Amino acid sequence: MEKIALKLTFKRGVHPAGNKNIAKDIPLSEFPTPSVVSIPLSQHIGAPAAPAVQVGDHVSVGTLIGRSSGFVSANVYSSVSGTVKEFITKRTAIGTKANHVVIENDGLYQESFLTPLTDLTAESVKARVAEAGIVGMGGATFPTHVKLSPRTPVDVLIINAAECEPYITCDYRLCLEKTKEIFEGIKAMMVALGVKEAYIGVEDNKPEAIRALSVFATQDIRVVPLITKYPQGAEKQLIYSITQRVVPEGALPADVGAVVDNVHTAYAIYEAVFLGKPSFMRAMTVSGKGCAKPGNFWVRNGVTYQDVASYCELLPETEKVISGGPMMGFAQSDLLPSTGKGTSSLLFLTKEEVAEGDKPISACINCASCASHCPMRLMPMFIERAVDAEDAAAAKKLHAMSCLECGCCAYVCPARRPLVTSMRRAKKMIKEKGV
Numbered sequence: 001m002e003k004i005a006l007k008l009t010f011k012r013g014v015h016p017a018g019n020k021n022i023a024k025d026i027p028l029s030e031f032p033t034p035s036v037v038s039i040p041l042s043q044h045i046g047a048p049a050a051p052a053v054q055v056g057d058h059v060s061v062g063t064l065i066g067r068s069s070g071f072v073s074a075n076v077y078s079s080v081s082g083t084v085k086e087f088i089t090k091r092t093a094i095g096t097k098a099n100h101v102v103i104e105n106d107g108l109y110q111e112s113f114l115t116p117l118t119d120l121t122a123e124s125v126k127a128r129v130a131e132a133g134i135v136g137m138g139g140a141t142f143p144t145h146v147k148l149s150p151r152t153p154v155d156v157l158i159i160n161a162a163e164c165e166p167y168i169t170c171d172y173r174l175c176l177e178k179t180k181e182i183f184e185g186i187k188a189m190m191v192a193l194g195v196k197e198a199y200i201g202v203e204d205n206k207p208e209a210i211r212a213l214s215v216f217a218t219q220d221i222r223v224v225p226l227i228t229k230y231p232q233g234a235e236k237q238l239i240y241s242i243t244q245r246v247v248p249e250g251a252l253p254a255d256v257g258a259v260v261d262n263v264h265t266a267y268a269i270y271e272a273v274f275l276g277k278p279s280f281m282r283a284m285t286v287s288g289k290g291c292a293k294p295g296n297f298w299v300r301n302g303v304t305y306q307d308v309a310s311y312c313e314l315l316p317e318t319e320k321v322i323s324g325g326p327m328m329g330f331a332q333s334d335l336l337p338s339t340g341k342g343t344s345s346l347l348f349l350t351k352e353e354v355a356e357g358d359k360p361i362s363a364c365i366n367c368a369s370c371a372s373h374c375p376m377r378l379m380p381m382f383i384e385r386a387v388d389a390e391d392a393a394a395a396k397k398l399h400a401m402s403c404l405e406c407g408c409c410a411y412v413c414p415a416r417r418p419l420v421t422s423m424r425r426a427k428k429m430i431k432e433k434g435v
């Protein structure tokens with residue numbers, strides 16, 4: 001068994017405080033599901049799923065309640081058994097509105113799963129991944145069957161277990177607690193892609209995870225310790241760190257022969273292929289000094305953030321609630337959204353934890369710190385000026401479309417400029433003006 005000993009990395013990036021100690025040693029346990037869940041029919045990038053049930057229908061855990069409405073879309077399954085009460089439209093964690101199926105939970109958790117696969121072929125695995133509604137579970141929520149069907153042949157699968165966002169530890173717990181299953185999922189993915197090589201990238205601040213995964217490593221599936229640096233888990237940075245291949249601007253990982261998927265996605269594929277279990281539940285971290293009971297939980301889709309806050313004992317000192325990590329996550333104005341396939345964490349942060357980010361915004365002092373830390377080698381300060389001048393052509397010329405929205409620039413900016421917001425505005429402007 002050969003293991004890669006080198007610790008690899010990418011250029012630039014930042015080193016935010018990890019704050020993983022709050023939850024990292026708390027094993028995964030099942031979150032108590034409330035008596036009512038509201039499950040979003042849009043838990044993925046792409047077209048929302050179309051309702052597959054009606055008010056009054058009885059559903060089991062694993063009943064299809066939302067049917068994929070296109071190639072880039074995903075099926076949605078019930079996470080409880082019970083009765084469909086109504087359909088509602090409400091805000092999701094990323095700020096968009098979505099149709100939700102409200103189900104009264106009968107507390108019985110009667111299951112109705114798919115038949116496990118016995119004959120693994122590229123087509124059968126891809127079809128199962130699509131049928132099970134699996135999406136990128138690192139938070140990107142891109143339908144996984146699309147990723148497993150690249151337009152050009154690929155030769156390497158990269159599994160992202162970097163978990164580079166501060167606070168989040170659910171992937172770490174999965175690596176420790178579901179190690180064998182993750183490898184089975186990876187093997188199924190390799191069949192789907194027709195590749196003979198896979199790498200699992202883990203940051204070196206998780207030596208226990210590296211050790212656990214290394215027990216199952218083979219010549220074909222290797223564990224790669226990566227230098228701890230944000231955003232190590234971004235696709236292009238991970239591909240560069242592990243293979244030194246550079247994904248050109250506007251190209252996809254498959255264009256350089258690689259497919260990248262999150263380690264939780266590999267676990268979800270294991271469950272779908274070998275247990276017939278569709279995607280309706282995920283591992284999630286609840287952390288931050290603003291809650292009394294942080295932890296790592298198996299959370300069924302459709303639990304509201306209010307339910308999570310109540311169980312984890314939200315403290316009055318909480319200043320900010322973030323869905324996802326502090327670097328790329330979404331600040332919440334209320335606790336109405338429901339958990340879904342992409343909800344990797346919910347953070348309750350105190351004033352002390354967000355103090356830096358709350359300093360007042362001042363004028364740019366041209367220090368170039370944002371540019372010198374940008375992993376995509378962009379010039380955020382100039383893109384911001386182009387946005388303010390509504391000059392889409394200039395923003396395009398400055399490669400704003402390559403921005404990862406990783407937040408490194410805003411993190412280091414001494415003037416606290418809202419640079420990520422400017423990058424998002426730049427992309428929107430370029431698209432709207434058709435530049």
Ligand code: SF4
Pocket residue numbers: 373374375376377378380402403404405406407408409410419420423
């Ligand atoms: S410009 Fe984009 S890619 Fe560069 S640091 Fe800022 S958010 Fe990240």
Ligand code: SF4
Pocket residue numbers: 363364365366367368369370371380381409412413414415416417
């Ligand atoms: S880091 Fe902030 S202050 Fe410095 S150049 Fe960039 S935008 Fe201006």
